[in-house]
Amino acid sequence: MRGMRILQRSYGEYLQSSAMPQRQTRSFHEAFFSINHMFSASYSTASEKGGEETEKINVIFVDKDGEEIHVKVPIGMNILEAAHENDIELEGACEGSLACSTCHVIVMETEYYNKLEEPTDEENDMLDLAFGLTETSRLGCQVIDGVRLAIPSATRNFVVDGFVPNWFTDTKLVYYP
Amino acid sequence: MSRRYLARYLVSRYFSSSVSSRPLHVCIVGSGPAGFYTADKLLKAHEGARVDIIDRLPTPFGLVRSGVAPDHPETKIAINQFSRVAQHERCSFYGNVKLGSDLLLSELRDLYHVVVLAYGAESDKDLGIPGESLSGIYSAREFVWWYNGHPDYSSLKPDLKSSDTAVILGQGNVALDVARILLRPRTELASTDIARHALSALEESSIRKVFLVGRRGPVQAALTAKELREVLGIKNMHIRIKETDLTVTPADEEEMKNSRIRKRIYELLSKAAAAAGTSESDPDQRELHFVFFRQPDRFLESNERKGHVSGVNLEKTILESAGSGKQLAVGTGEFEDLNCSLVLKAIGYKSVPINGLPFDHKKGVVPNVRGRVVSQTVEGLSQTERGLYVCGWLKRGPVGIIATNLYCAEEMVGRISEDIEEGVFTSSKEGSKGLMQLLEKREVKKVDFSGWEKIDAKEKQMGSEKNKPREKLVTWEDLLAAAAAN
Numbered sequence: 001m002r003g004m005r006i007l008q009r010s011y012g013e014y015l016q017s018s019a020m021p022q023r024q025t026r027s028f029h030e031a032f033f034s035i036n037h038m039f040s041a042s043y044s045t046a047s048e049k050g051g052e053e054t055e056k057i058n059v060i061f062v063d064k065d066g067e068e069i070h071v072k073v074p075i076g077m078n079i080l081e082a083a084h085e086n087d088i089e090l091e092g093a094c095e096g097s098l099a100c101s102t103c104h105v106i107v108m109e110t111e112y113y114n115k116l117e118e119p120t121d122e123e124n125d126m127l128d129l130a131f132g133l134t135e136t137s138r139l140g141c142q143v144i145d146g147v148r149l150a151i152p153s154a155t156r157n158f159v160v161d162g163f164v165p166n167w168f169t170d171t172k173l174v175y176y177p
Numbered sequence: 178m179s180r181r182y183l184a185r186y187l188v189s190r191y192f193s194s195s196v197s198s199r200p201l202h203v204c205i206v207g208s209g210p211a212g213f214y215t216a217d218k219l220l221k222a223h224e225g226a227r228v229d230i231i232d233r234l235p236t237p238f239g240l241v242r243s244g245v246a247p248d249h250p251e252t253k254i255a256i257n258q259f260s261r262v263a264q265h266e267r268c269s270f271y272g273n274v275k276l277g278s279d280l281l282l283s284e285l286r287d288l289y290h291v292v293v294l295a296y297g298a299e300s301d302k303d304l305g306i307p308g309e310s311l312s313g314i315y316s317a318r319e320f321v322w323w324y325n326g327h328p329d330y331s332s333l334k335p336d337l338k339s340s341d342t343a344v345i346l347g348q349g350n351v352a353l354d355v356a357r358i359l360l361r362p363r364t365e366l367a368s369t370d371i372a373r374h375a376l377s378a379l380e381e382s383s384i385r386k387v388f389l390v391g392r393r394g395p396v397q398a399a400l401t402a403k404e405l406r407e408v409l410g411i412k413n414m415h416i417r418i419k420e421t422d423l424t425v426t427p428a429d430e431e432e433m434k435n436s437r438i439r440k441r442i443y444e445l446l447s448k449a450a451a452a453a454g455t456s457e458s459d460p461d462q463r464e465l466h467f468v469f470f471r472q473p474d475r476f477l478e479s480n481e482r483k484g485h486v487s488g489v490n491l492e493k494t495i496l497e498s499a500g501s502g503k504q505l506a507v508g509t510g511e512f513e514d515l516n517c518s519l520v521l522k523a524i525g526y527k528s529v530p531i532n533g534l535p536f537d538h539k540k541g542v543v544p545n546v547r548g549r550v551v552s553q554t555v556e557g558l559s560q561t562e563r564g565l566y567v568c569g570w571l572k573r574g575p576v577g578i579i580a581t582n583l584y585c586a587e588e589m590v591g592r593i594s595e596d597i598e599e600g601v602f603t604s605s606k607e608g609s610k611g612l613m614q615l616l617e618k619r620e621v622k623k624v625d626f627s628g629w630e631k632i633d634a635k636e637k638q639m640g641s642e643k644n645k646p647r648e649k650l651v652t653w654e655d656l657l658a659a660a661a662a663n
Contacts, residue, residue, distance in 0.1 A: 089221075091583060093258060099251035102580045125403040128438040131584055 061088050062108065079105055079140035096141035098122045101130040103140035110136055116143065201226045201597065202608030204285050206276050207295035208232040209239020210579045211569025213259040214586035215293055220265055222590050223597070228268045229289075229609050233275035234328070235624040235656040236632060237263065239297060241579065243327045246354040247369035248361065250646065255579055263626045269609060271616075272624035273657065279621045280612075282533045286564065288611040290602040291593055294534070294543065294550075295568045298526035298575040302541075304346070308476025313339075313486040317351045317523035324358055324379075326372030326649035328656060337382035339482075339518035344489050346473055347523030348391035349399035353408055355521050356387045360414055360463045370640065370647045386464045388515060392472040392494055392506035395422060395446045396429040402441050409449050414463045418450035422469040428496070428504055435502060468515075470494045472506055477514065488516040526575035542574050543567045548585075548592045563601050566592060628660030635659045 056072040059082060063069070073082040080103045083090035091102035104127070107113040113136035119127065123142050130137060201223055205212045208230045216228045236242055238256055245252045263270045276282060276296070285292050301316035303309065313336055322330040343359055345352045358366070363380050371379075391398055395418075409416060423446065425433075433440040446467070471491040479487035491513055494506040528543070530536035535551060537544045544551040548568060549561035568589045569582050596602065607614075616623050624632075632650060639648035650656045 091258075091580075093255040093579060094251050095254050095257070097251040097254060099249070099254070100578070100580050102583060121406065122403070124441070125401070125406065128402055128441060129578055129580070131581070133437070 061086075061090075063088075076144060079103070079138075079143045081141075083140065090140055092141060098126055098139070098142070101126045101139065104130040104132075105138055105140045105143070106132075106134050107136045107138060107143075113138070199225050200608065201291065201602060202289045202606045203228045203291040203293065204289040204608075204612070205230045205293045205295055206232075206285070207239065207297060207569070207571075208237035208259075208270060208272070209295065209297055209569065210241060210255065210259075210582040211295035211297070211571075211585060212239070212293070213237075213262050214582045215295060215568050215589050216265075216268055217258070217262045218586050218590040219593065220262070220267055222594060226267060227608055228265075229271060229612060230263070230268070231271045231274040231276070233273070233296075235272040235628070235653070235660055237270055237272060237626075237629055243322055243325045245325075246321075246358060247324065247366065247371035248357065249354075250369070252579070260626075270626040270629065271612070272629060272660075274616065274621060274623050277531050279619060280615060282531065284615065288607050288615070289564075290604075290606050290608075291564050291566065293566045293568055293589065294571055296528075296571055298528040298541070298570045300527045300529050301522065302525040302527050304473060304522065304524065306473060306475050308478060308486065311476050311478055311486040312336075312484055313518055314476060314520040314522070317345070317347070317355050317521045318526060320355055320521050321351065324371055324375035326375075326651040328651055328653045331372065331374060331651040335378070336485075336518060337378055337384050339383070339485075340516070341383050341385040342388070342515075342517040343384050343386070343519040343521065344388045344390060344515055344517040345521045345523055346390050346489075347399075347525075348389050348467070349523060349525075350401060350404050352389055352521075352523035353400050353404045355523065356389060356465055357408060357411070359384050359387055360465060361411065362413070368644050370645055370649060372649050372651050374651065384519065385462065386466065388466045388468050388517070390468045390471050390473070390489075390491065390515070392470070393496060393504065394425075394429065394469045395467070396425060396432055396439055396443050397496075397504065398442060398446070398467075398469075400442065401438065402445060405442060405445050408465060409445065414465060416449045416453050417464055417466040418446060418453055419469075420450050422467075423447055423450055426496070428498055428502075431502055432504070470496075470506070471513075472508060474508075474512060476520065477516075479518075486518065486520055488514050489520060490514050526570070528571050528575070540574060543571055545572055548572060548589045563596065622657060622661070624657070624660040631662055632656055632659045635662075 055075045057075065059071050059073045059079070061069045061071065061083065069086065069088060071082060071086040071088070073079075077085070078096070080090055080092045080096060082088075083103075084092070090105070093102040094100040096103075107116070116138065119138060119142065123139050126139055127133060127137055130139075203216075203219060203226055205216055205228060212230050212232075216230055219226050219228060230237070232239075238259055241253055241255055241259070262268055274280070276285070282292070299318075301318055308314075315333070315335060319330055319333060320335060323333040323335065337359075345356055358371070358375075358379070359382070363376070366376060366379060408414070423443075425443070433443060468491075470493055472494050474490045474492045476486050477488040477490060479485045492508045493511040493513070494508055496504040497507045499505045527541040528536075530538075530543075535544050536542075544559070545567050546559050546561055548566050550565040550567055551559040552562045553560050566589055568585050570576075573581075573585060633647075636647035636649055640646055642648075650659055
């Protein structure tokens with residue numbers, strides 16, 4: 001539930017937060033444990049050590065012309081912010097305050113979409129009005145957890161009995177301008 | 178520059194040769210979301226685009242300033258993006274310039290390669306029933322402009338003291354907005370940007386019961402989830418919904434199956450109806466009643482106050498299928514009266530035609546083919562004007578949210594780009610320079626963006642003295658004076 005509170009912060013507040021690295025590590029644990037409890041406790045020690053540096057993950061934006069843009073996104077940054085940091089045109093009319101649907105994105109892999117934390121009622125209310133709504137639509141300003149889940153560096157540290165989680169793949173998102 | 182923008186830049190340079198970099202003079206009439214999103218996308222798509230946005234008001238932003246309710250400040254954040262567009266070096270805003278009085282459409286078309294009409298819908302649908310001109314009956318748009326300090330409506334003076342009941346016809350988000358403003362505790366309104374005259378009137382208001390009347394049922398109500406959730410959550414305000422109104426028919430089930438939003442609204446209303454029965458009575462209690470399956474037949478005139486409304490005569494309705502899943506309300510011949518001293522019609526806006534522009538009076542829009550204005554229809558085929566476009570409500574009708582204009586603008590810019598590539602805009606035009614000369618000749622006191630910034634600063638400063646985000650200037654004189662101050 002701590003994760004949910006972060007998601008609902010406004011854009012401006014989000015940028016100011018200096019306590020972020022600490023929060024990211026905690027939420028990462030929660031998300032991680034809620035998804036796949038078979039991973040052992042040794043993993044959490046490893047990530048705690050690495051928790052202070054800004055880990056980045058790969059995200060691919062696919063625009064309406066089918067062009068793919070690969071970006072590296074620090075953990076804890078929402079998709080809207082990530083788009084703006086990389087000069088990708090994703091509107092954010094209300095700047096992350098859950099008062100519009102202009103940052104609507106579509107998560108291209110259903111499996112990946114299912115790993116994300118469920119949208120809140122407030123996000124769903126805005127999604128109701130989004131143009132071209134799909135089964136795997138989300139508001140970019142609310143997607144953070146998903147970004148944390150797809151951490152390629154984790155696969156290097158972690159294999160349980162030869163099992164490598166196949167959802168540690170790059171996120172593909174498509175957005176409608 | 179990111180790889181994507183570099184690619185697009187190179188591509189546009191290759192194709193544009195002289196076209197994209199040759200000045201493209203654009204005038205957008207209307208500075209609401211449609212106008213600003215169009216300007217934004219046009220500036221990004223064409224290096225040579227030089228955009229002037231004109232508005233008849235001294236203040237920009239259209240309904241974002243004058244329509245969005247005072248208790249919805251997050252929805253107004255879009256103004257930040259619009260301000261950035263207005264401050265772009267190839268863009269200018271000119272307020273207090275009215276198409277039709279200060280200059281003609283034909284003059285604009287002479288000065289600019291491209292004219293985009295994005296002036297929205299400043300009028301209302303009528304019910305066309307007896308008694309509609311009684312005093313105490315307003316369109317919701319007039320009431321909203323009154324509490325939002327629109328300079329044309331500051332002296333509306335709606336009577337909020339003659340009874341405890343107001344009836345709102347319509348169940349869309351505008352209906353909810355006006356209901357909320359009528360019923361919200363005054364202390365909550367005092368710290369918003371609501372106009373001072375409205376706050377005073379509301380502080381003395383005796384309205385305690387608001388009826389939201391809809392022709393059809395809860396499954397067809399036009400309101401959206403966020404707004405409904407909001408009213409259901411207001412403290413000390415009691416919601417009344419008849420459980421019998423919540424019965425759904427197979428046709429209703431079908432409608433809900435096909436629309437996620439309809440389903441979620443119905444669920445919220447059902448929960449509200451179940452919870453409603455448990456609240457206690459209190460004399461100063463505020464009540465919001467959802468009345469379904471009733472259509473207004475005529476307005477009743479007061480015996481004590483001639484010329485003033487005293488109630489609405491409502492006819493019960495049932496729903497009949499109209500094909501393709503749509504259900505329409507049909508009268509049953511059973512009537513009942515609902516007494517009140519204030520009626521607000523929230524049944525939809527309508528655009529205003531101007532001279533020299535074709536207009537579809539039935540749909541209330543300018544006839545267009547995906548944004549290009551139709552000049553004539555020959556044997557069923559529409560021929561379109563070159564260089565004249567419509568965007569926003571004037572194009573699509575008064576539906577949708579602020580974000581809907583994003584797609585509208587995107588389509589608009591696509592049309593303009595196609596026309597550029599076809600070499601439609603080869604003649605040279607004067608653009609801004611010509612507009613300035615014309616306005617000067619006619620002694621029009623235009624308000625540029627820095628003039629708006631002075632109004633903005635003054636409003637914010639006045640607001641800070643009262644713990645409000647701004648205290649709006651509500652008369653033409655005050656607005657123009659602030660814009661011209663040093």
